[in-house]
Amino acid sequence: MKYFPIYLDAKHIDAMIIGGGEVAARKIELLLKSTANISVMSETLNSSVQRLVNEHQLTWLKHNYQPGHLNNSNIVIAATDSIEVNGAVAAESTQLKLLTNVVDQPELCTYITPAIIDRSPIIIAMSSSGSAPILLRMLREQIEKTLPNGYGKLAEFSFKFRDHVKARIKGLRDRRTFWERTLRGNIGQAILAGETTLAEQQLIASLKTQTPPPSGEIVFIHTGDGNPDHLTLYAHREMQFADAVFYDKEVNTDLIEYIRRDASKYPQDIASNILINVQHVLDLAEQGEKVIYLLSGTIELPENKTLAQSPIPKKYIYSGS
């Protein structure tokens, strides 16, 4: 990664925008989503910036760029239409080690602005590392369409009941299972539909009934050509909830990126069309783990009695072409 993503606590932001045109207005509007601690330095402001300054009582330094005004800022944005002025601002700002953004000149930026999907408190920030801002905007629009508006409400709900659930369900793994079931199931649907009171009642009721220990299962995924782009949505979702993953050396390891990050990984030396590590898989599933076994190609599994006779639920998914 050329750029490292972080989230800044807005109450510590003190931003200085140099310039008062269209780009300045866009950057100010973005900052205003989280803070009004913004100063603008430019002799003239266009009508959009003027309106933002008035409406949000921003500080306006009514002169063009002069060095020596950046000491109280921690974010500096150079948005004038002069390459020379923007360059001078960047030189001063980076010397002071401030976060610096220069429109049109990524090479002078010490940070770049991501495309943002705001479902507060869920905030998705995306970057193309400066390679394709317009493509990035298109991607953002595509993801926005698929992400329910009320998604943030799921997070608010989790936050509200987090301590309560922590006190009631002791183990981390059981809590994870509880939350996954809650948010994916009826309660999650109720929250998204705006029926928060109903969701709260259901959650309290489900906490009262003893939560059963998570039941393990084994999911075999035939990965076909191994191209991650060819994963089916179904396979993808199963992989996101894995506790453990097995894969042999013929499986494309890029697929491991799509497995839940905390899942334990068990690479195997023998191709899965010859032998699969049944006993180990069954042991983990019997302890309640969701085990994913990635198989290369589409070849049938070798016959195995122990596996066939085990009561552990099994799924077989063909994914990838």
Ligand SMILES: C[C@@]1(CC(=O)O)c2cc3[nH]c(cc4nc(cc5[nH]c(cc(n2)[C@H]1CCC(=O)O)[C@@](C)(CC(=O)O)[C@@H]5CCC(=O)O)C(CC(=O)O)=C4CCC(=O)O)c(CCC(=O)O)c3CC(=O)O
């Ligand atoms: C490096 C970066 C520096 C920075 O600004 O921080 C940068 C640079 C440049 N942008 C250019 C053009 C446009 N940028 C946009 C829009 C966005 N640009 C944003 C970010 C970034 N832009 C940073 C990289 C982020 C990354 O890659 O991760 C977004 C995400 C965030 C934001 O700015 O708020 C926001 C989309 C928000 C959204 O909708 O979600 C549009 C409008 C549109 O797409 O409709 C136009 C067309 C304007 C026009 O010409 O009309 C050009 C000239 C390219 C050329 O001329 O070819 C350069 C310079 C260059 O690339 O060299």
Ligand SMILES: NC(=O)C1=CN([C@@H]2O[C@H](COP(=O)(O)OP(=O)(O)OC[C@H]3O[C@@H](n4cnc5c(N)ncnc54)[C@H](O)[C@@H]3O)[C@@H](O)[C@H]2O)C=CC1
């Ligand atoms: N409008 C857009 O969407 C995009 C613009 N750009 C580029 O970004 C730059 C700025 O664009 P706009 O905001 O549209 O231009 P603009 O012409 O609307 O605004 C420029 C602003 O800079 C101010 N300014 C000029 N010299 C200054 C100085 N010495 N000190 C302080 N302020 C000064 C002006 O008073 C004016 O408010 C241009 O170089 C443009 O090519 C790049 C991508 C998109």
